Amino acid sequence: MGVHGTVAAGFEGVREEFSAFLTDEEHAPGAQLVVHQGGERVVDLWSEGVGGESLLGVFSSTKGAAYLVTALLVQDGFLDLDRTVASYWPDFAAEGKGGVTLRELLAHRAGVIGLDAGFTAEELADDRAIAARLAGQRPFWQPGRFFGYHAFVIGALVGEVVFRATGRTLQECYEERIRAPYGLDLWLGLPQSQEPRFLSTLPMLPTPEQAAEIEAAAASPYSLGGIAFNEHAPGNGELYDFPNSRAVRAGGQASAGGLGSARGLAGMYAAAAFGLNGRAPLLKPDTAAEFARIHSEGTDLVGGMPKAFGLGFQSYGAHFPVLGAGAFGHSGASGSLALADPRQGFAYAYTRRRYAFPGGAAPENTRLLGAVVRALT
Template sequence: MSGIEVRGTVAAGFEGVREEFAAVVAEETAEPGAQLAAYLHGRPVVDLWAGDGIDGSTLLAAFSNSKGAAHLVVALLVQEGVLDLDREVAFYWPEFGTGGKDRLTLRELLAHRSGLIGVDGGFTVTELADDRVVAERLAGQRPFWEPGTAYGYHALVIGALTGEVVRRATGRTLQEVYEERIRAPHGVEFWLGLPEAEEARFQPVRPMAPTPAQQALLAANAAPAGRLLAVAFNRAADPSFDILDYANSRTVRALGPASGGGVANARGLARLYAAALSGVDGTAALLKPETIEEFTRRHWTGTDAVTGEPDHFTLGFETEGVRYPSLGPDAFGHSGAAGSEALADPGSGLTYGYLRRRIAYPGGAAPENHRLVTALTRAASS
């Protein structure tokens, strides 16, 4: 066991969450550094952190938690009638309607059904930093399966695709709408485009060598999906693509690509979903119950053609109720490559944010999230 001190506060009744978090960080002896936050019905109940150089305000790479922030923007615009889920993407973005993509709807795009998981030859980090550049290249790319017939994780590009729809419909980038409508007015410390003034709070992502068991899992995960996995995760790029270079790039942080370039702390993750679900500090919830129901319903079931996960997506969000059985079936959010997780559970009113400085293997939500989410739901129901 390590002697890492857990700092921060929990509300009465949530002491068990602190104990579980302490157990988690005690086991992570290779490179500790993590934050955990939670809200219940719009009220903060957990705010914890541990690790050298980490406090509650430290900013870390949010990776694909960014997709959740981006698609809250889309949900808000659908709720307001600016976007129509059943309109073809090409209605908003005419250049998109080539190569068999002309009939793809926004609903199908949000569910990762476009087949447009990358481009031949891959992207450079500089290209991936700029959603406008990514969208322009993707518009002319032939999809990797017939649009609408299957789904697969558009890992590095979904935010650029949906972001271009937002830009065409509103005249504003998705990042601008997010800043003006969600982040700034609700005091959310989760940026899609980190200002230079906040850079001093950022802690770079650090690698953690995989154990032999994790190495075997990495090899197993790489084998079945073959080419689709390589395309979606930009493994064919020349020069080769390194997710650490991407996350630790100031250019990426400054531009805030909506698929994975966000920067946050755990407070920001949990507060973002609290603002959407319940409202914070006396504000009304961003999303109406019927909007949440539409975006969290599983419109299609099956196996992800890229990752092999079953029933992986709703509309823009991951099916957190499938991943964490202690949550309700309509729980929604998105994990991130360094092991992070951010979600909301409409049934209980809980929202959750977990970030860590070391990158997880093989990627996505780290295993300790199961323990932390279970401890949180237990505390909330007692």
């Protein structure tokens, strides 16, 4: 399969690693890979089935944009991590949630992972509607005591705090403060004019072994995981199809509704940690370190798997040994992964069109990150 794009001198091994796994049907629909060394783009690759400028559903990699907005507002003094969510949003205090702080919410410790009855498709595409429904929801565990991935709703919950504090939606803040000034191809609310660049997400094609594993691991739709992914709601669609809805793309749902390219994702993390296009870094070192610092670690109650979260961001220094301590970013269900590693001086983004198994950062990211670090050192 053909690989297109460019790499800087010394990064030829990254191209070789990228091309090595693009021979099976799972990867045939295409993938993108971009790396910045500091503010300079040193890897810009894509395979057959996509273009370098194609826009893909990035699922939960969207959350990185939501957390970056939040970090900037904390840095600027508009938000205080240790104030209660209810001090910004009084309705949130219902059902024993009055003591939940913004810090606990960002660390996935609030316990408000979904609704008892589930969301309609229309509600799930609209962050303000999600927040309005969740304000009165009883937590699924004692807030602050445990943690679990607020998969479909964390962007709406944090976004409501942003709205109450600033009078602007999280999507508006992102557009005005981050996307437009840097010309980033990562959209929280895709304009109609950009629709021709969008490539729909395709379902995974599990091998027989993977299909058996999926069946064996299937949880009840009424489990914590089922509720967090809205599987118990009548008529709930397939997760891979979420960004294929124009309503989701237009609304820019901040948990999983972002559309972008690897260029857009890597550019965002480069802008955050190192600066881009002659601009200073968006985040001061202390802010980046605080949001990357592990706040929740252990077994995630929702996924039942080991996880490490900072403030919103996944703490990848604890997951990928090749990364430096304090690396922060987020993965998406399609297999995408985007992050910054401040200690080693690079930003990374990988996207793919075929939905990944088992979801989250696709396995090839381990090999690709290894190749990047070898090239840097």
